[in-house]
Amino acid sequence: MTDPAAVRTADARATDAVTPDEADFRPLSLPRIAARLIAVAVVIILVALVTLLAHQRITGVTSQNFHTVFWYFDVGREYNMATWYNSGLWLLLGGLAAMIALAGPSFRRSWWLLAVVALLASVDEYLEIHERFDVPGDRLVALLPFDVGFTWVLVGAPIALVIGLLLLRLVLSLPRRALIGILLGGALFLVGAVGVESLNGRHLAASDWIVDNRYICGTMIEELLEMSGIALALAALISLFQHDAASGHYRLDPAVQRRAPRRPGAP
Secondary structure (H helix, E strand, C coil): CCCHHHHHHHHHHHHHHHCCCHHHCEECCHHHHHHHHHHHHHHHHHHHHHHHHHHHHCCHHHHHHHHHHHHHHCCCCCCCHHHHHHHHHHHHHHHHHHHHHHCCCCCHHHHHHHHHHHHHHHHHHHHCHHHHHHHHHHHHHCCCCCCCCCCCHHHHHHHHHHHHHHCHHHHHHCCHHHHHHHHHHHHHHHHHHHHHHHHHHHHHHHCCCCCCHHHHHHHHHHHHHHHHHHHHHHHHHHCCEEECCCCCCEEECHHHHCCCCCCCCCC
């Protein structure tokens, strides 16, 4: 006859074997995730560059075939693999921010703001809505003593600055690995989206708006910086999740879940 006490002891041991210990949880690797995401962006850029050069140096049907492949990977156009990947990174970033917001963490409103901004950026990346800012930008550039190339930057940059300031408290509250990842990712993105794109715009304007290889290569650098920046930020959010290899459990970092103390008298 089976001893009930022995059964309960065996069940308890089995439960202990699969119950994760606090010290067993490890954050998902930010460098490894970021490297893989950036590697995909590099492949897209290399395919575009190689097929462009092949198209320009070969004639006939083969040249046209290379041009077709280039069109699918050209980072300067919409509705292709490059746009799909860039937009997808933003979509994943927004979805992950929304998932964290649903967990009820500190700065919950800021997490929702990040989710909305990322989802809107995903749509914008695919449809290039930000370029419509050139209408008010054209009016502003008339007041400046210098040329900026793409005038939408005059409107887009202040909007990005305001959003950054609104999210600053949230970013500074994150664990160090995620903080560094988001700050570095944001810096790379702004260097590409504002800095390099402004230089590309000035070159295009100086060339009577004729697209040449210098502009195309400049656009590749710009988009690589943008995709790398988004990839780093996405990897930083993923690193906020922890994994226990023994039990297979995942959880959100307790440092993120911990709610900020309420003010006296707050509801």
